[in-house]
Amino acid sequence: MSETTIAASISNSQSLFTHFNHIDPPIGRDGTPNEFYEALRDEMVEANRPVGWSEAHGGFWMVAGYPETLEVMHNTDAFSNDAVTFPRYETTEPLMLAGQDDPAHKRARLLVNEPFSPGRVMDFTRILRESVNALIDGFIQHGRADVAKIIGDPVPAILTALILGLPAEHGPRFFKWTWAMSHEFFTDPDSAAPKLKEMYAYFEEVIEERRRNPGADVLSRVVQAKIDGDYLNHEELIGFCTVLLLGGIDNTSKLISTSLWRLAWDIELRHRLTRDRKIIPLAVDEFLRYYSPASVGRLVKEDVSVAGVPMKRGQYVMLMAPIANRDPRVFPYPDTFIADRSPNKHLGLGAAIHRCLGAHVLRVESRIVLEEFLTRIPEFELDRTRTPKWTAGQLGGMGSVPIVFKPGERLSQGPPNDGVRTWLEHAMAYA
Numbered sequence: 001m002s003e004t005t006i007a008a009s010i011s012n013s014q015s016l017f018t019h020f021n022h023i024d025p026p027i028g029r030d031g032t033p034n035e036f037y038e039a040l041r042d043e044m045v046e047a048n049r050p051v052g053w054s055e056a057h058g059g060f061w062m063v064a065g066y067p068e069t070l071e072v073m074h075n076t077d078a079f080s081n082d083a084v085t086f087p088r089y090e091t092t093e094p095l096m097l098a099g100q101d102d103p104a105h106k107r108a109r110l111l112v113n114e115p116f117s118p119g120r121v122m123d124f125t126r127i128l129r130e131s132v133n134a135l136i137d138g139f140i141q142h143g144r145a146d147v148a149k150i151i152g153d154p155v156p157a158i159l160t161a162l163i164l165g166l167p168a169e170h171g172p173r174f175f176k177w178t179w180a181m182s183h184e185f186f187t188d189p190d191s192a193a194p195k196l197k198e199m200y201a202y203f204e205e206v207i208e209e210r211r212r213n214p215g216a217d218v219l220s221r222v223v224q225a226k227i228d229g230d231y232l233n234h235e236e237l238i239g240f241c242t243v244l245l246l247g248g249i250d251n252t253s254k255l256i257s258t259s260l261w262r263l264a265w266d267i268e269l270r271h272r273l274t275r276d277r278k279i280i281p282l283a284v285d286e287f288l289r290y291y292s293p294a295s296v297g298r299l300v301k302e303d304v305s306v307a308g309v310p311m312k313r314g315q316y317v318m319l320m321a322p323i324a325n326r327d328p329r330v331f332p333y334p335d336t337f338i339a340d341r342s343p344n345k346h347l348g349l350g351a352a353i354h355r356c357l358g359a360h361v362l363r364v365e366s367r368i369v370l371e372e373f374l375t376r377i378p379e380f381e382l383d384r385t386r387t388p389k390w391t392a393g394q395l396g397g398m399g400s401v402p403i404v405f406k407p408g409e410r411l412s413q414g415p416p417n418d419g420v421r422t423w424l425e426h427a428m429a430y431a
Ligand code: HEM
Pocket: 073, 081, 084, 097, 098, 099, 109, 243, 244, 245, 247, 248, 249, 251, 252, 253, 255, 292, 293, 294, 296, 297, 347, 348, 349, 350, 351, 353, 354, 355, 356, 357, 358, 359, 361, 362
């Protein structure tokens, strides 16, 4: 939908909710769906309509207001996570954690809380900094790069591999599978299917291997764990691998790439973060609010009403974090990016029992990327010969961010480790 059409729909007093498709939102003048989200938010405020009905994908309720989104996230009696992806994945393996309800969810979550705690995440900071710098070494002498492909995509794949105890050089494969799960599955399911099959086969081998030779990584922990005296069955183990891969990689890639895109043209913000590193952690949360990568779905378990809107058992609901995070009832100047916004109770990482397991991981990861990137390449801008590209889907964000800058020097003269080298080869294929 063009900008004029967005404005025209409002003036014709048609509801923007009616044909909203969260998988493919209209892209506005700034290259993101934010303009459309703001128009929806305006409709919500003017018509006092925090919940609307969309005809897309067979019909679903769209919750756009902040208090209403929070209410649904907390009301786990009436709303199930069985449809956390909407349209739903029709797979035999359950999507563990994110796709489960209590009490099964609680038991599964207790198995993995500890490895994602702040203390454990900090164990990875040194290797993370080294990896970011090795990736930068791969392109700094060229004076141009697609930083979505060469920083945003690799860093979360490398870190997720380390946390899960998988070879970092398999990162491009992990990325391909998460892409198949969170994008291709919705747009081209035939092309996604063989990739998902490949992923299941890979994890079957990993699980067997962990049974034989358990280590200190998260997957070994899950393979050896018992719930109510029983080991997890095969489908549950595969479901665990899938959710940790999906959660760890795609969202974070989108957040990092979108942040670098913004810093490429928002010179004032870039200089501020370069000058005052202390605000980078707050800025990471403002990126999460302003460009929330994830919207999540729910299935109505029992008839319920939200903001006076009756919802029937069996209906689907989408919780639109990017719109709720612009609710003026909660956020002063909601359409302004305020780097050191505080408090910032955005819903970009969810809330209540399903609040993001990787919250500490992605915050540390994004902070380190920004710190290292701004140190090595403090001045850069968008490459005007190429176009940055927003990647839509239930997880949205910049998928291509071509930049130019004054070439710099490598830090290390030695060869990169295998994980970084594979990514450099892979990313150069896009250059
Ligand atoms: C920018 C990055 C990220 C964003 C925006 C994000 C967003 C979210 C959101 C909104 C939820 C709530 C789902 C719901 O309410 O149904 C969630 C849950 C989850 N996230 Fe993240 N996430 C990110 C990074 C990560 C990372 C790095 C991991 C690492 C493993 C991860 C793993 C998970 C898991 C396993 C869940 C399900 C938790 C549960 O249901 O108990 N996420 N995430």
